[in-house]
Amino acid sequence: MAYRRAVNLLPRGKGCVFSLSTLCCHKSFRQHANRPGLRALHTGTSLMVARLLSVDELFARSSLQDYLKKMENEYDECLKAVNTCAMEEHRDEDELRAKRIRVSLLGPLVQSIRQMDSKHKEITETEALLEDEDAALRELAEEERESCMGEIHSLRQEILGLLIPEEEADLNDLVLEVTAGIGGQEAMLFTDQVFDMYQGFAQHHGWTFDVLEHMTSEIGGLRHASASISGPQSYKRMKFEAGVHRVQRVPKTEKQGRTHTSTMTVAVLPQPTEISFTIHTKDLRIDTMRASGAGGQHVNTTDSAVRIVHLPTGVVAECQQERSQIKNKEKAMKALRAKLYSMKLEEEMSKRYNQRKIQVGTKGRSEKIRTYNFPQDRITDHRIGTTVHDVRSFLLGEDLLEEINCCLQDFSNQETLMELLGEHNNEAA
Known part of the structure; x- marks a missing residue:
């Protein structure tokens, strides 16, 4: 597009x-923006x-x-x-x-x-x-x-x-998922930076940031990670981050000084309350396995990792961050509930807003919502035609990220009013 x-x-x-x-x-x-x-x-x-x-x-x-x-x-x-x-x-x-x-x-x-x-x-x-x-x-x-x-x-x-x-979901907490896209190891390194940016954004607002998954790459990047974020208006302030983020810079692995373009995706899933959303036990298959990756003697010695499959939809959530199987099961259930609730909200939204040409906040993978250009030291949000400078400050997840999210919320409110x-x-x- x-x-x-x-x-x-x-x-x-x-x-x-x-x-x-x-x-x-x-x-x-x-300048500009939108609701989901x-x-x-x-x-x-x-x-x-x-x-x-x-x-x-x-x-x-x-x-x-x-x-x-x-x-x-x-x-x-x-x-x-x-x-x-x-x-x-x-x-x-x-x-x-x-x-x-x-x-x-x-x-x-x-x-x-x-x-x-x-x-x-x-x-x-x-x-x-x-x-x-x-x-x-x-x-x-x-x-x-x-x-x-x-x-x-x-x-x-x-x-x-x-x-x-x-919005009903605006009152909820959220589950954040980041996944490396096109660009190999460079995409994974950028994914790690973006995940840290959102952790900084959570700290900036005084929210809790609880890591659910954290799959690292060989050189320290992230293949995939997820976290539960809880705090006042956390989903409302984070929902506009969902989509494809693009980075343009000279990678650490580049020997000839050429600028590469890589991508990563962000999913922001509202975390439902027990009252608003119920999952029946008979619809779940819970598998336990041994954890993989870094972790010392604990890895591959106990069946602490948990994978939960929601049978009617095929949605899967897993967690191996904790040594305790019980805690991993709790975290996996939290992620599963968020995924299923997000699917439910998207279905309702598509019925109500089926005339919209662009979906932001529904994990539209084909849309690049933002570009982080390191050589020019700029960040451009393509949805709202806005460019700000100082990439490193932006990646701290503080004032600059807050500014763009405020503008997105303002335009969302105007669209709702219209x-x-x-x-x-x-x-x-």
Whole structure:
């Protein structure tokens, strides 16, 4: 798939980028992204990423204003129904409960909408004083007007955040898998660096990083590795990393100084809770074997390694990191649950978003989502047309990686909002 940098640069003015909770992360760039799938605008055979709209541009759309009015009306209707049903003797408890839940969900949104409307009225009243003959009064009116404008902008940000529904998987932890791709030993060395980058990213956020698998190569790289990552919003912040990562550099094994291109793949699997996902014991085949690879006297002496096969789907998970068979079984089950849950989510998402041309976060192996170019000291995220510099700092898994993920989340939120507005327009039509 050929990618093009978006031709529309984002506005750079104060507070102009659509950001729900990540404005502080945008330092050197303010561009594009997506939710678990990046919607793109197609122009002929090429592909152009859509521009990230500012808050003011979004609120200038009549479709958004209509949608907010719809939310207000729904809130008023539900609140009235709750009050009416509460006084009736023969009321439908299920319907009453559903209305109460809807009122609690819409309450914060409607409150912010009405606060914003109130501030607009204050501005109208204040602007009448700007024509007064008293210079001191005009100055006070101007200060009041600027204050109201700032509050309106903050309320708009808050409203946009409240409009974005929380994805079920966003509340989960995750299982991370990295696998060396094209490029032999160089690909394995890069895979090892990327795995370390994500461990640094987890430490940066205070998450736990528990290695499940770690298959090394002859010269210290990684063939394949997986880890369980747990912490607040861990899946939500990591989901955009899934896909093919490409590296361009002179390998350690290269004697003539030529630049090579290698790849590795990343899979980010949401880890379900016991409540949200159940696996039946009768559907599992559990095999034990002796561990292989580095490990001293423990290796090849005890049957501590565990492989679990989910018979209905053929999905396999294994672990040999621990000396204890019981602990390896627990870790393998965690990985298996994540794989099966991810399959379930992908099936649901494909039904809902079957019009999307690109899937990000669903392990689309054919798409190179990011290039790490060492000679030019740059990292380019092809989904969002964004380039940042300082590869070594990026691979620490701290601020630069956080910046790109913030931008991806912002564009994802905008895409979600556009889908909501599109659905609303279709219903109105």
